[in-house]
Amino acid sequence: MAVNGKGEITDRWLGFDGVEAWVASVEKARSDTRTIAAKKEAFAKEPNGALAECLANDAACVMDYKTAVKYFRTARDLDPSRAAYCSDQILSNMFYGSRDSVFTFDEVASEADLALAAPGATVDQIESLAAMMSSLAQSMEIPERAAPYLKAALDQDIGDAEPSPTRQGLMVEHALLVDHDAGKAVKLRKGMLPEDWQQDAGQLNSFAWWCFQNEINLDEAQKLAMQGVDLARDDEARASILDTAAEISAARGQLADAVGFAQRAADLAPDKDYYKEQLQKFTAAAETQ
Amino acid sequence: MAKSRPTLALCALVLLVAGGAQAQVTPAESLDAALTAAQANNQLVIVDFYADW
Incomplete structure (x- = not known):
């Protein structure tokens, strides 16, 4: 500032x-x-690209995404030499704004489609765009809308280059959301993990949680979560993995186990209300089963 | 897996910008000191906020 x-x-x-x-x-x-x-007064009298960009950035700083997008669009129209920067900023502001329901998915998609069609878009830019649109589609519970962006990114030829972490993530999401091939997604997701991930409680927890979130591979996820419980360095980490194990047990219909794991988590971290709430949730579900 | 609550650490660096064709940037001792100097010499104060969690 x-x-x-x-x-x-x-x-x-x-x-x-x-x-x-x-x-x-x-x-x-x-x-x-x-x-x-x-500057606002000057812009009202005689608009120019530099003022529009300045006012757009000012609006973005106070999370007024709608105003930021309006000014960045004006800046793009007034100064074509700044089109690439403004388009990038428009998309970012629309993405953040869409999380507060300021923009619909269709509004963001129309701008994303322009970016995809822009000449000179790099593989990195297209991959980042796909990651953003996929994240947005999933958060809005319309995962099928991610498909064209995932396809566009993975259609980019990277030759013999090692796929970037972003691209690897897109491959996993493509397997899940486009191919609907859980086995392929699990294999690709494991390929993203470090070599010693099965000896690392945090990695085991992350992978098991990813399986739970996507409702796939739950039997193995349960085993790996328990492995993580044994390897956890302290009670806080152990409670977190026990919570994962409880969620997976519940997802597998084993509510008595879920209650047991949730109880252990609550005992290990008595100051955390979250684990008490989880215990109540699983206990109530078990009682109505 | 409980979602961890981010701890937001926010700090600000106050810089005094002066100079002609090329900016000379000097750290200020405080915002008040920077504003006083800026007012006297028609300079700008840059407040750089850093967030980490």
């Missing part, structure tokens, strides 16, 4: 990618030291 001697905001922005980007942001702030209020 840049302020003048009176403490009035003249510019503000979110994050920066490296030293050069930070310097560029500061230089931009120095190039126009009018207050945000003055």
Whole structure:
């Protein structure tokens, strides 16, 4: 945030990618030291791309995503040389805004489709876009809408290069959401884990939890979670894995086991209300079974 | 697996920006000191917020 001697905001922005980007942001702030209020007035009289970008960033800083997108769109129209940056910012702001229901999936998708069709889009950009759209589709419980983005990303030829972690994640999601092949997804997901993952309680817990969330491979997930319980370094970690084991047991219809694991978790972490609530949830389910 | 609650650590770095063609950036002792200097010399104060969790 840049302020003048009176403490009035003249510019503000979110994050920066490296030293050069930070310097560029500061230089931009120095190039126009009018207050945000003055810049709004100037924009109303005579709009230009630089002012639109400044006001867009100002809106994004206070999570006013709708206004940020409006100004970034104006900036893109007024200064085509900034189109790539503005398009990227429009998508990011729409993504964050969609989590607060400011934008619908269709609105985000129309902008994402423009980005996909843009000449010069790199494999990294398309993969990031696919990851974002897949995450959004799943959070909105319309996982099928992720399919075209997953396909577009995986259709990109990377030659003999090692798939990036993002691409590996997309391959797992493609197997789950497009191929509907749980076995393939499990194999790909295991391929993303470090070599010694079966000796690491945290990795075992993460993998078991992923299985639970996707309702696949629950028998093996249960065994691996119990392995994690044995390997856990302290009571806090052990309680977390026991909670995973309880959820998996419940998902497998073994509610008595779920209650037992939840009780152990609650005993190990008596200060955590979450485990008490989980115990109540599984106990109630077991009583009505 | 209980969702861990993120602990947000927020701190601010106050910098005084001066100079002509090329900016000279100096750390300020406090926001008040930076504002006083900025007002006297028509400079800008950059407040850089860092968040970590």
